[in-house]
Amino acid sequence: LNRSLAEFGTTIFAEMSALAAATGSINLGQGFPDTDGPEQIREAAVRALREGRGNQYPPGPGVPELRTAIAAHQLRRYGLTYDPDTEVLVTAGATEAIAASLLALLEPGDEVVALEPYYDSYAACIALAGGRRVPVTLRPHVTEDDEAAAEGGGATTGGATTGGAITGKSATGRSTTGRSAAFRLDLDELRDAVTDRTRLLLINTPHNPTGTVLTRTELTAIAELAVERDLLVVTDEVYEHLVYDDAEHVPLATFPGMRERTVTIGSAGKSFSFTGWKVGWVTAAPELVTAVRSAKQFLTYVSSGPFQYAVAEALNLPEAYFAAFREDMQAKRDLLSAGLTEAGFSVFRTAGTYFVTADIRPLGEHDGFAFCRALPERAGVVAIPNAVFYDHREAGAPYVRFAFCKRTAVLEEAVARLKALR
Ligand code: PMP
């Protein structure tokens, strides 16, 4: 095995899904929905297959219908104008978009400032590109709900603080004490992380695994820093449609000076609940898209012909689809957050994504790895230890992540099992 990859082993998602299967546990580890996306979109894929659209190599940048739909979506939702022919690239999921972006834009030795905890493929792809990751750690903060709401971060779960997180959540997902706990970015730390070797900032909002949605204030600071230090930005916005309460997803590319230096990444797996289709995309200025495509052509060349046509239809679904998806996930967030709180965890507020991060210390536990390895035996539930997403492992040690993109009955059963832990 290549030395750059050796330190990464097997991804935690494969390890934990295998553990779930082997023990017959409820899998709240790997983030994939247990209900497929819209029937109409599945039918669109079947139609494309039957009609022979995309059964042979589709065009390198993606089929025109999908590139047009991606550009239309960015314009309709965010007022961002992209030329479907030169500023949009279809990839094999967001995973390939991340890999191709980093391989295309980094020179060996370049530093990448990334938010920690980070999605696991970031570290591996930075290493494959010969870059050096410089993590900036998101830290737990307790804020007054009014303040959080004013920031656009919204309000949440509340109660007494224990180790940074909050217990005693109300059934509505609103705070009972007027306080919320969430992971936030320290803007001074971010500034201090940038050196003369920094090539790019790798951002993720809504953020996996913490559920944090970066506020306008935070995004403005990131944008100003990128402009001031002339940095590229790769921003993973795959959970763009999953934001709750008062939180708002604002793409980094909408900030002054950012459109020309930002590579924005989206995913049909996340937005339409078809993670197995592996359709993702990049939107960016022409030179950046050309660069990312140069790498992509040697990774997969092209991807998922018939599914691209179906995803084009999905992106054109009316707003009602996105609103219903969001509402469904928000109700599931409330169910799982309340259940975990009742089971004795301290729960962080999920403003976006389909993950809840919980602190295990109120249960008398300290090591998320040990906790997650034992949980299938103890409770028949699988979760992910957040420490795998950290370079500073000790900073992530007491946190574990549960996915709530599951059927209500499944979440209820998981909660019942976790309550029996006490
Ligand atoms: N980025 C983040 C933050 C993710 O959580 C995921 C997958 N869950 C991906 C990228 C990968 O997306 P895809 O399945 O489209 O490759």
Ligand code: GLN
């Ligand atoms: N992104 C998903 C998660 O965070 C899993 C994707 C994968 O298995 N690579 O759970």
